[in-house]
Structure formats: structure tokens, C-alpha cells
Amino acid sequence: MKLEKILDRLSSIEKNSFIKIIDNIISSSKEKRKEIEKILAQADKGLKSVDNQNISKIFELVEEEFTEYVRCEFQEVNSQLDILIDIIIRDGNCLMRQDWFSRLYEAEIKSLNAKIKTLAADAKDDKSDLSPERKRDYRIYQACLSTAFFNDLENNREAKITSDELSIILTLSKELGLSQEEIKLINYSILGVKKMDIQEVINNLKNIGVIFYSKKENTIFVADEMVRLLRKVRNKEVADKFYRRTLKLLREPIINSIAKNHNIDRKLSTSRKIEDIISAGVSFTDLLVNDIYKDGTNLTERKKTLNELCEKGLQIPNLRGSTLQEKIDSLIQYFEAVEKDEKVGISVDGYDKLLKDLHQSIPSMNKTMKQHFELQDEFVLDAEFLLDYNIKPRDILDLIEKTDLDKFKKEHGVKQRGDDILNILEHYKDVENLYLENYEHVGYRNYNQLKENGIQIRESELGVKFEELTKVIFQGLGFHVDEKFRQELNTTKDLMDILINLGNDEVIIVECKTSKESGYNKFSTVSRQLKSYQNIALKNNLRIVKILLVAPEFSDDFVTDCEMDVDMNLSLLTASTLLAIYEAFKNSKYMTFPHVLFRDVVINQERIVKALSK
Structure with a gap:
């Protein structure tokens, strides 16, 4: 749900923490002061009296500064901010009632403690799947982190990791090729992880401005704009749904190789390994720079492989960039643009009809959606409901197994030749409503955007x-x-x-x-x-x-x-x-x-x- 839409639902008290933080950033921001003052000039009493649309515009202007502010909060080692952010940035967790968030938090702590024990056992076991090189990487990172944390106690100071120490630790983790999950497990093996009171957790997140909490609705809101920002803080370059879309195009031996490198059980099903790779926080860039190629693949072949992955697999022609890194950056930017675009790809009415037909052909679809996106409501196959969670038709179709897709196409007269998902989306277009949803693009004569959104017109x-x-x-x-x-x-x-x-x-x-x-x-x-x-x-x-x-x-x-x-x-x-x-x-x-x-x-x-x- 967009920030403006969330702000419209909240009282001034419920917005207060967020407004205060933005106000503080504005006070110390010189570069964008003129642009911000132009917006504030419309209000007599400063930021508090600015309408919600303009608050969203101001937040967009100070997004970089807000990102740095959140990064600074990570220095508070006992805040569990990494655990909490990993929960709220998952697809489907941008709207949660308090009791549901409490369950997710409790399950996360329980899972984290179990994984810490498993990792410690694997690191000591000579027969574990972990390679000697990977065990060495873990020991190096753990020793450096332990020194950074405990050296304060030796000097009779409160144990904490300074910003300088944190920057060194982050550089070390990157050079060792550790995933976010591996970093988290090693961190908490030293710091320990303790379950906090859920109201304290909500207040902490609210006070640093990353969530909103409505007492009236007993609901936590995380704006789409904030989710993207928090992913950057956690070094997650793309949303889980785009990562999944990319991984599903890779052959199983490659998936197994990635799993082996990041201590993920290779005996699991391919779909389960893909989900574990995503949840492990394996760098998307590292994946496309190193992990998807055979040993010894030269740079020219890597670029060719990446081009084929994008053009034939992801249906993205003419990926910009001459170097491998430039091409990866272009792909990340493409996914960011798709995520920001409010257009659904088919009309909302067409989306509803697709969901109705999926429910009829695949009765387990509602349960699959609930489990995958961790949704609390009983029936979730509703277009307006899912769009509030920024879940679009393509995101749902990506979750369906090939056999079920084939069955669905036959039952509903969808074209058989070509790409399954694109054929289904084409089948459920409602042209008039799709044009209305792109009304502003038509007014701007934005031909390329209309084409990208599925509209063919001269x-x-x-x-x-x-x-x-x-x-x-x-x-x-x-x-x-x-x-x-x-x-x-x-x-x-x-x-x-x-x-x-x-x-x-x-x-x-x-x-x-x-x-x-x-x-x-x-x-x-x-x-x-x-x-x-x-x-x-x-x-x-x-x-x-x-x-x-x-x-x-x-x-x-x-x-x-x-x-x-x-x-x-x-x-x-x-x-x-x-x-x-x-x-x-x-x-x-x-x-x-x-x-x-x-x-x-x-x-x-x-x-x-x-x-x-x-």
C-alpha cells in the first residue's frame, strides 16, 4: 500500500513519530531545502499541516537521508532490527494485525534459535556438507565480530559495535561472500537472541518511523516505499518475487551449487531450495556475477548467458550496459520500475476473473497464497485485497507448478504455444479497463510505458x-x-x-x-x-x-x-x-x-x- 494511502487512514497522533523524523531530516538537509520549502509553502504551520500527498513527495526527496538514518539504528545491537526488518519486507507482510505480527515474530525467533544450533553443530562436524573453506569463512567472521563487540567490556564500557567497526564487519562479510542469513546466524550466536514483548517491538519500529500502527484497526502498516528502502538497508537488491522469477529459470544443478555454497540442504525439492536461497538473503548481484555459471566460464560467455536469461527467460529485450555489472544493474533497475508501477498488467476486473478461475481449477490455490505470503485473512483471492499487498497477477502465476498451469490453460481455453504465463495474462486482459488504468500514460503519450503495460496502439x-x-x-x-x-x-x-x-x-x-x-x-x-x-x-x-x-x-x-x-x-x-x-x-x-x-x-x-x- 502506498504511503499516501496509509497516511489517509491514520490519525495525526499515529503519524506523529514519522513526521518528527522527516522534520529532523529536513532541518539538517541543505541540498533539497529549496524543493522542500516550495512544498511546505502551501501550508501555514509546517510539515504537520501539509496534506498526505505532499508528505509522500517530501519523503521521496529525503529517501536517501532516511535510509542512512535507519542504517545508524543498526548500531544498537540489541534492537533486533535485522530480524524485524526481514519479517516486514517479505512479500505479503506490509499489512498485519498485531496478533498475526506477534505470531510471525515468535516463529522467527524460534526458527532463528534452531538454525543457530544447527550451524554451530555443522561447523564442528567433520562429516557435515560444509566445506573446510566455508567453515574457515565462518570462523574468521565470528572472531572479528566477537572482538568488535566484547572489546568494550574489557575497557569497562557498554558492549556495542561502533559505526567504524560496523563498516569493517560489513566489508568483511561481503568479501567472504556471506548471505544475510549466514551473517544473522553468526551475529546472534554471539549476541544471543531473546524474545521481546510484542508491544515493545511495535513501539520501537514505530518510533524509528519504519512502520505505522493504528490502534483503532489494531493493524501494522508498512508503506511500499518503506519496504523498498528497508530492502536497501538489508542489502536485498530486488523483491523476493523477482528473485524467485529469476531462480525458476535456472537448471537444477545450478540451484544445487548455490545451495551448497550457502549451507542449504540439497536434498530438498527444487522449489523449497529456491525459497531457502531467497530467505537466506544471497546477494542477487553475486548470484549473477558468479553463482549461475560453471567454473572456468569466461567473461564473454557470462554476458551471453545473462543476456539469454533476460531476453528468453525474463522476456526483457535489449538489456542496457556493456559490462556484466552494468547489465546486472540495469536488470535491478528494471525490476524496481516494475515494482513501483501501480499498473497491474491486466485490468483489475481481469485480475478478479483470473483469481476466480484459478480458485475453480486449483482448489488449493487460496491455501497456497495464504501460506506463501503469510496472509491472515481466510479468503485472499480478491484483486483489490492483493493489490493492497502489492501482489500482482504475475506474482501469483509464478508460484504455480507447470502441471497445474497446463491444466488451467486447457480448462479455460488459453493459447497453448509460447510462454505459459504471458499467454494467461493476455487471455485475461480487459481492454477498456486496462486503458482506463493507463489513462494518464495515454495523456502523456507515453508510448513505451503503454507497450510495457500490455497495450498495443499506434x-x-x-x-x-x-x-x-x-x-x-x-x-x-x-x-x-x-x-x-x-x-x-x-x-x-x-x-x-x-x-x-x-x-x-x-x-x-x-x-x-x-x-x-x-x-x-x-x-x-x-x-x-x-x-x-x-x-x-x-x-x-x-x-x-x-x-x-x-x-x-x-x-x-x-x-x-x-x-x-x-x-x-x-x-x-x-x-x-x-x-x-x-x-x-x-x-x-x-x-x-x-x-x-x-x-x-x-x-x-x-x-x-x-x-x-x-
Whole structure:
């Protein structure tokens, strides 16, 4: 769930810790002060009175500083922050009720203690699968960590690891090729791990700003933006779902080799080994630099193997970069972009139909989803519910075994040739709803993003498509989009895009503009155009209730020119605002949108959405 959406659900007291931390970062941040002050200028009383959308924007600006702040918290060795972050960044754990979080925490502590004992036994056992080299790596890291921690006690000081010591320890662990799980097990074999009171755990996490806790809903919220940030802190370069997608493309001998290198039982099933590799925190970069190749593979062959993995396996053509590291960085950036994109790949309605059909064909699907994503609710196969957890159709299909996928395709008439998952996604596209979900991209004429989101359209058709979608939205708002009357009024020279007939000779005129540029800025041109439409309507004895101009965004100069115009009753409406109003309207009590709410020069999304929710 996005940060803005979470903030909308919380009281000011529940947001307080997070706001304080951001405020402190702003006070000490000089580089981004101008950008932040521009946002804060809209509020009279500082950050606390800024709306939630702008708080999200400010958090995005100070994300690097927040990351460093969280890293500093790791110096508190008894905070168990690594254990707790590993729980809350797992796919499916961004929304949890307190009792469920308590169970997950308790299970994690129990599992950790058992693994520490197993590791200690394996390190001493000459017959264990651990190689002598790996045992040596463990001993070196353990000895260095022990010295860093206990040298304070020898000097009559509180035992802790300083920032300098921590940076050396982190460098050592990286050079030894230790996974996050191996590091954690060795750390707690020295520090000891003790179960804390769950309320204390929640308060600690809340006080450092990484979670929100709603007493009213008894629920913990972790924003999508925070999950990505915390993964960086834990040196996890991609989300588990993308790591899994990559590992599933590798042959079993390679999976076994990776498992052997990181003390994972090779007797387990392939799917179980993949999950253990992910949970072990094996570096994604190290995996693609070293682990997926046979011994002796040269650099040229490695690049060729990686290209094939991305192009044929992950369906990512033309991976940027000339060196192996550049290609890996490009792949990580690609996965980050996919995760940040709110688009589902198919429409929400199509997602719901897919889930319904999966439940019918694979009865165990609901149980599989619950267990895999550690979800508390009894029935989880619901599109809106899963999207709150940032779980998309592709993420679900990646979990299904090949035999079940084949059965599902046959039962539901899905194309058999080609990639199974891509064929299923194509089958469940709902084109109109998919276009609406990409409405803003159409307005920006963002051809590449539309193509990536599964929409095939000529660039020359985007202007007409934006107009068509705008009509669909206004019809969805309960308005009578009168095509016949529009055609009667239009001349060969003056062609208005949309005419809303309110009855009793009252109309709303809507003009649609797409723009690749950032901020629509051609007021003089569009002003002449709209005035000609206004004259046509007035000549036909029509009362113009409102003229609306819909575009992706408007420049500051355009807004100023609009404010100075006294001849037209013109309001500016961004594509994102119109779509947000449409979504809010669907859940409101109104049958037709109350057009009196269109009264600002630039239509205020927050005000209208609040009015519709009353």
C-alpha cells in the first residue's frame, strides 16, 4: 500500500513519530531545502499541516537521508532490527494485525534459535556438507565480530559495535561472500537472541518511523516505499518475487551449487531450495556475477548467458550496459520500475476473473497464497485485497507448478504455444479497463510505458484514444455525453471534443489535450479554440455551466493565464485528478456527479474526493 494511502487512514497522533523524523531530516538537509520549502509553502504551520500527498513527495526527496538514518539504528545491537526488518519486507507482510505480527515474530525467533544450533553443530562436524573453506569463512567472521563487540567490556564500557567497526564487519562479510542469513546466524550466536514483548517491538519500529500502527484497526502498516528502502538497508537488491522469477529459470544443478555454497540442504525439492536461497538473503548481484555459471566460464560467455536469461527467460529485450555489472544493474533497475508501477498488467476486473478461475481449477490455490505470503485473512483471492499487498497477477502465476498451469490453460481455453504465463495474462486482459488504468500514460503519450503495460496502439492514435477514455469517464460519472447534439453544433472549423448535456439548455464543454512535454503550456492557442466553442453554444441559446480542459498536467504559466481570463468559466482538470474523482465516485452515494464541485481554477482532487466520501 502506498504511503499516501496509509497516511489517509491514520490519525495525526499515529503519524506523529514519522513526521518528527522527516522534520529532523529536513532541518539538517541543505541540498533539497529549496524543493522542500516550495512544498511546505502551501501550508501555514509546517510539515504537520501539509496534506498526505505532499508528505509522500517530501519523503521521496529525503529517501536517501532516511535510509542512512535507519542504517545508524543498526548500531544498537540489541534492537533486533535485522530480524524485524526481514519479517516486514517479505512479500505479503506490509499489512498485519498485531496478533498475526506477534505470531510471525515468535516463529522467527524460534526458527532463528534452531538454525543457530544447527550451524554451530555443522561447523564442528567433520562429516557435515560444509566445506573446510566455508567453515574457515565462518570462523574468521565470528572472531572479528566477537572482538568488535566484547572489546568494550574489557575497557569497562557498554558492549556495542561502533559505526567504524560496523563498516569493517560489513566489508568483511561481503568479501567472504556471506548471505544475510549466514551473517544473522553468526551475529546472534554471539549476541544471543531473546524474545521481546510484542508491544515493545511495535513501539520501537514505530518510533524509528519504519512502520505505522493504528490502534483503532489494531493493524501494522508498512508503506511500499518503506519496504523498498528497508530492502536497501538489508542489502536485498530486488523483491523476493523477482528473485524467485529469476531462480525458476535456472537448471537444477545450478540451484544445487548455490545451495551448497550457502549451507542449504540439497536434498530438498527444487522449489523449497529456491525459497531457502531467497530467505537466506544471497546477494542477487553475486548470484549473477558468479553463482549461475560453471567454473572456468569466461567473461564473454557470462554476458551471453545473462543476456539469454533476460531476453528468453525474463522476456526483457535489449538489456542496457556493456559490462556484466552494468547489465546486472540495469536488470535491478528494471525490476524496481516494475515494482513501483501501480499498473497491474491486466485490468483489475481481469485480475478478479483470473483469481476466480484459478480458485475453480486449483482448489488449493487460496491455501497456497495464504501460506506463501503469510496472509491472515481466510479468503485472499480478491484483486483489490492483493493489490493492497502489492501482489500482482504475475506474482501469483509464478508460484504455480507447470502441471497445474497446463491444466488451467486447457480448462479455460488459453493459447497453448509460447510462454505459459504471458499467454494467461493476455487471455485475461480487459481492454477498456486496462486503458482506463493507463489513462494518464495515454495523456502523456507515453508510448513505451503503454507497450510495457500490455497495450498495443499506434502513437498517432493516442490523442483520439485520450478523448475516448475521457468520454467513458464522464459517462461513468453519470453525465449524458451527447454525441448527437455535439455533432449538430460542430462546424467544419470548430470541433469540440465532448459535450455534456445537463438538460434545460445547460451544457458543459470538455476539451482534451495530450502532451509529451512536462506541463501543458499553450494557453493562447487553446483559449482561442475554447472561445469559439463558447460562441457556438451561446448562438444556440445554451447556458454554459462550465468549460473543462483535461490534460496530463499544466504549467505554472498556463494556470496563471487561466486565472487572469475573465471571458470563460474555465477550469483545469489533470488526467490523474479526473481518474481519482471517478474512482471515488464509484464508491459514493451519488447517482450523478454533482458538477457544482467543479469550481476551482485547477480542480482540487483532495477536496472533491473528501466531498464524495461524506
